[in-house]
Amino acid sequence: DAKTTQPNSMESNEEEPVHLPCNHSTISGTDYIHWYRQLPSQGPEYVIHGLTSNVNNRMASLAIAEDRKSSTLILHRATLRDAAVYYCILILGSSNTGKLIFGQGTTLQVKP
Amino acid sequence: SAVISQKPSRDICQRGTSLTIQCQVDSQVTMMFWYRQQPGQSLTLIATANQGSEATYESGFVIDKFPISRPNLTFSTLTVSNMSPEDSSIYLCSVGGGTFYGYTFGSGTRLTVV
Numbered sequence: 001d002a003k004t005t006q007p008n009s010m011e012s013n014e015e016e017p018v019h020l021p022c023n024h025s026t027i028s029g030t031d032y033i034h035w036y037r038q039l040p041s042q043g044p045e046y047v048i049h050g051l052t053s054n055v056n057n058r059m060a061s062l063a064i065a066e067d068r069k070s071s072t073l074i075l076h077r078a079t080l081r082d083a084a085v086y087y088c089i090l091i092l093g094s095s096n097t098g099k100l101i102f103g104q105g106t107t108l109q110v111k112p
Numbered sequence: 113s114a115v116i117s118q119k120p121s122r123d124i125c126q127r128g129t130s131l132t133i134q135c136q137v138d139s140q141v142t143m144m145f146w147y148r149q150q151p152g153q154s155l156t157l158i159a160t161a162n163q164g165s166e167a168t169y170e171s172g173f174v175i176d177k178f179p180i181s182r183p184n185l186t187f188s189t190l191t192v193s194n195m196s197p198e199d200s201s202i203y204l205c206s207v208g209g210g211t212f213y214g215y216t217f218g219s220g221t222r223l224t225v226v
Contacts, residue, residue, distance in 0.1 A: 034214070043204050044155065046113070046214025087154070098208065099145060100215055102155040 004088045009107045012078045020073040020106055022088030027068050032091045034100070035062065035073045037084040044087065044102075047073065083110045114139050114207050118218030125195055125225050132191045133221045135205035140185035146178070149202040149220070158203075161188050195225045 005023040012018040024033065034049040048055055048062045050071075055062040061074040075082055087105040091098035115138040125131050135144065146158040158178055159167040167180040181189045192199055202222050208215040 036215070043206075043217035043220050044215075046216065049214065085154075099157055099160055100155075100206070100208070101157060102147075104154050 004090060004103055006086070006088055006103065006106045008104065009109065011109045011111060012075075012082075014080060014110055014112050015077050018075040018078045018082070018108065018110075020075075020086050020088075020108065021070065022072070023070045024088070024090055025069045027090055028092075030092060032098075033062065033064060033068075033071050034089045034091055035060070036087045036089065036100075037082075038087070038105075039081075039084045047086070049091075078108075078110045080110050080112060083108055113214060114141060114216045116205060116207065116216055116218040118205055118221060120221055121219065122222040123224070125223065127196050127225055129195055130191055130193045131195065131223060132189050133203050133205075135188050135190075135218050137186045137207055141207040142185070143208060144182065144188045145206040145208065145215075146180065146188075146190045147204045147206065147217075149204065151201070155204065158190070192223065195223075197225045199223065200225045 032049055032051050035047040036044040037047050038044045048057055048060050050062045050064055063072045085105040085107050087102050089100050117136045119134045123131055144161045147155040148158055149155045157170050158173045159169045159180055161167045161180045161182040163182045163185050177193055179191045202220045204220045205218045206215050
């Protein structure tokens with residue numbers, strides 16, 4: 001599985017946008033980009049995923065670089081509840097056979 | 113997305129004993145995954161469990177230590193055998209939608225071995 005690189009930690013102020021970067025320079029054409037987050041004392045939670053085009057859902061937006069070697073998870077208005085570890089993961093494009101390999105992720109701190 | 117019920121939520125066990133963790137899914141799924149999260153660390157995949165076949169273990173994990181059962185498409189168990197304090201971790205199960213959908217995780221089993 002291709003490797004991802006994320007900053008160890010980031011800080012944000014409440015109600016401001018947050019841009020969480022992820023580098024995946026060895027991504028293959030069939031790798032999907034998934035983002036998960038883990039709130040304190042909980043299991044990971046799916047946030048968003050994409051292949052080539054930018055994606056939006058109720059939780060966040062995913063901006064994917066044109067060469068797909070990097071992506072950015074965007075939280076439009078951070079809340080205290082968004083404080084978590086965010087994981088960027090690549091999954092080989094084949095239905096229902098991919099396994100999630102977690103890196104260290106980015107610990108997001110949200111300040112009131 | 114699938115809903116997973118994982119039991120027990122936590123346990124304190126004596127060294128040398130075994131603990132079986134259960135995961136029940138509210139829908140049929142082809143593959144289930146078991147993870148370990150050691151204190152302060154990220155998640156590490158232990159094995160992938162398919163119904164009707166032997167689980168596939170990741171490097172560093174063996175069947176004798178972490179036997180897995182997958183009797184049907186909605187249920188799986190992970191046993192942590194002959195426990196030592198080093199096994200103190202959170203154990204999580206997960207089911208996936210593959211590449212096209214998000215994966216769902218159980219709430220985890222917090223295991224302390226004394």
